[in-house]
Amino acid sequence: MDFDYDLFVIGGGSGGVRAARVAASKSGTRIGIAEESRYGGTCVIRGCVPKKLMVFASSYAPAMRQAVSYGWDVSTGAFDWPAFQINLEKELDRLEAVYRKLLKNSDVETFDLRATVTGPHEVCLADGRKLTSKIILIATGGVPSIPLIEGAEHVITSNEIFHLKKLPKRILIVGGGYIACEFAGILNGFGVDTHLWYRGPKVLRGFDEEARDVITQGMKERGVIITTETETTKIDKIEGGFVVADISGVEHTFDLVMYATGRRPNTQDLGLEEININLDGPGAVEVNNYSQTPIASVYAIGDVTDRVNLTPVAIREAMAFVETAFNGNPTPVDHSQIPSAVFTQPEYGMIGLSEDEAQKREPIEVYTTNFRPMNTAFIDEPNKVLMKLIVSQATRRVLGCHIVADGAGEMIQMAGIAVKMGATKEDFDKVCAVHPTMSEELVTMKSPIRKA
Numbered sequence: 194m195d196f197d198y199d200l201f202v203i204g205g206g207s208g209g210v211r212a213a214r215v216a217a218s219k220s221g222t223r224i225g226i227a228e229e230s231r232y233g234g235t236c237v238i239r240g241c242v243p244k245k246l247m248v249f250a251s252s253y254a255p256a257m258r259q260a261v262s263y264g265w266d267v268s269t270g271a272f273d274w275p276a277f278q279i280n281l282e283k284e285l286d287r288l289e290a291v292y293r294k295l296l297k298n299s300d301v302e303t304f305d306l307r308a309t310v311t312g313p314h315e316v317c318l319a320d321g322r323k324l325t326s327k328i329i330l331i332a333t334g335g336v337p338s339i340p341l342i343e344g345a346e347h348v349i350t351s352n353e354i355f356h357l358k359k360l361p362k363r364i365l366i367v368g369g370g371y372i373a374c375e376f377a378g379i380l381n382g383f384g385v386d387t388h389l390w391y392r393g394p395k396v397l398r399g400f401d402e403e404a405r406d407v408i409t410q411g412m413k414e415r416g417v418i419i420t421t422e423t424e425t426t427k428i429d430k431i432e433g434g435f436v437v438a439d440i441s442g443v444e445h446t447f448d449l450v451m452y453a454t455g456r457r458p459n460t461q462d463l464g465l466e467e468i469n470i471n472l473d474g475p476g477a478v479e480v481n482n483y484s485q486t487p488i489a490s491v492y493a494i495g496d497v498t499d500r501v502n503l504t505p506v507a508i509r510e511a512m513a514f515v516e517t518a519f520n521g522n523p524t525p526v527d528h529s530q531i532p533s534a535v536f537t538q539p540e541y542g543m544i545g546l547s548e549d550e551a552q553k554r555e556p557i558e559v560y561t562t563n564f565r566p567m568n569t570a571f572i573d574e575p576n577k578v579l580m581k582l583i584v585s586q587a588t589r590r591v592l593g594c595h596i597v598a599d600g601a602g603e604m605i606q607m608a609g610i611a612v613k614m615g616a617t618k619e620d621f622d623k624v625c626a627v628h629p630t631m632s633e634e635l636v637t638m639k640s641p642i643r644k645a
Contacts, residue, residue, distance in 0.1 A: 194325075196325045203316065210296060238289065242288065251538070259574070310468060344430070347428050363447050370454075407597045546583060594612055
């Protein structure tokens with residue numbers, strides 16, 4: 194059968210674009226890609242990149258306050274949100290243009306339209322055109338998930354937070370995951386009266402318990418008001434804001450309500466179930482170790498599969514997909530020991546197992562230190578740093594590394610190399626410390642705090 198394309202990708206995010214470009218480098222291939230929104234996807238347009246720029250912007254207020262304590266004559270005014278927003282949009286436009294140029298230079302045909310799957314080798318564009326492809330790749334990512342409560346139509350999500358015409362004076366963020374905690378720190382840094390509500394007993398569920406405690410303490414010290422074991426039951430719109438009822442029936446007034454209660458795979462009305470491709474409960478595409486669905490010609494990568502929802506992972510899955518589907522080299526993706534960072538304030542970097550996860554698997558030793566770093570101890574600020582290594586008693590391998598500190602994301606990338614290579618605690622100990630730094634604590638912790 195003669196197909197219109199050798200590969201057609203649905204979704205123009207980091208994973209989809211990488212797969213299209215790399216597949217197009219193979220001589221004679223015909224590649225198409227459809228994106229209903231903007232090229233770059235969640236990470237570039239409405240996620241990692243704009244969020245990190247907002248983190249940078251929000252960090253200047255405490256930095257200037259600290260500068261005064263160090264002796265600088267500094268005066269600060271209010272944060273100019275419109276000015277920042279103009280520059281942010283320029284940067285996102287630039288990045289999207291880069292993605293488009295990369296596709297164009299790779300001879301990938303682009304369609305700025307929604308596409309659905311209508312057969313094992315067929316996709317249908319929103320304008321009614323039907324195209325055939327030898328292989329179809331689903332890379333549609335994820336979307337925010339909002340619980341069904343009365344008044345939910347009034348809330349915003351992380352998709353809309355970048356496009357506000359003005360900052361609220363008082364905001365409620367509902368959720369306790371990394372997105373909720375990151376934006377709580379950002380908005381608090383911008384001078385917004387920031388409240389975070391979470392239904393569980395402690396924010397950042399699933400992460401290391403000790404790290405969660407240090408982050409929570411740091412958020413509170415910086416001014417975020419965290420209320421746990423509560424939920425919103427109703428949201429009413431009033432003039433100039435919203436009245437929110439909590440689980441006890443108490444009403445609170447906010448200028449804006451943001452929900453950050455998780456994300457779900459973006460598979461709704463994509464046509465996959467109609468061609469007998471399995472979706473799990475939240476809607477994720479079920480694939481094998483090679484990102485292939487039960488329909489041999491259809492693959493899926495990235496957040497839409499709900500395996501490890503990180504942009505670098507989607508890119509690695511894209512590369513493995515091309516090796517498997519186009520180069521005759523079946524290549525699974527290694528989803529173990531992936532370093533990652535949460536850009537809360539304070540920042541959190543981690544790789545490997547949490548203490549709870551590790552002690553359920555085998556006997557461990559825990560090396561940890563919690564201290565005030567030099568830069569804030571000098572001006573008597575309460576900020577705390579956590580450095581933590583989780584070590585196998587049997588093999589001495591470092592099973593987990595956790596850092597809560599400014600720059601933790603940068604540090605964990607380097608520490609992650611050692612952990613991924615299987616470094617032991619003694620390997621860490623052999624490395625000479627870089628002094629004076631926070632990270633030197635990773636190689637100077639000689640005695641375990643506890644064993645489990």
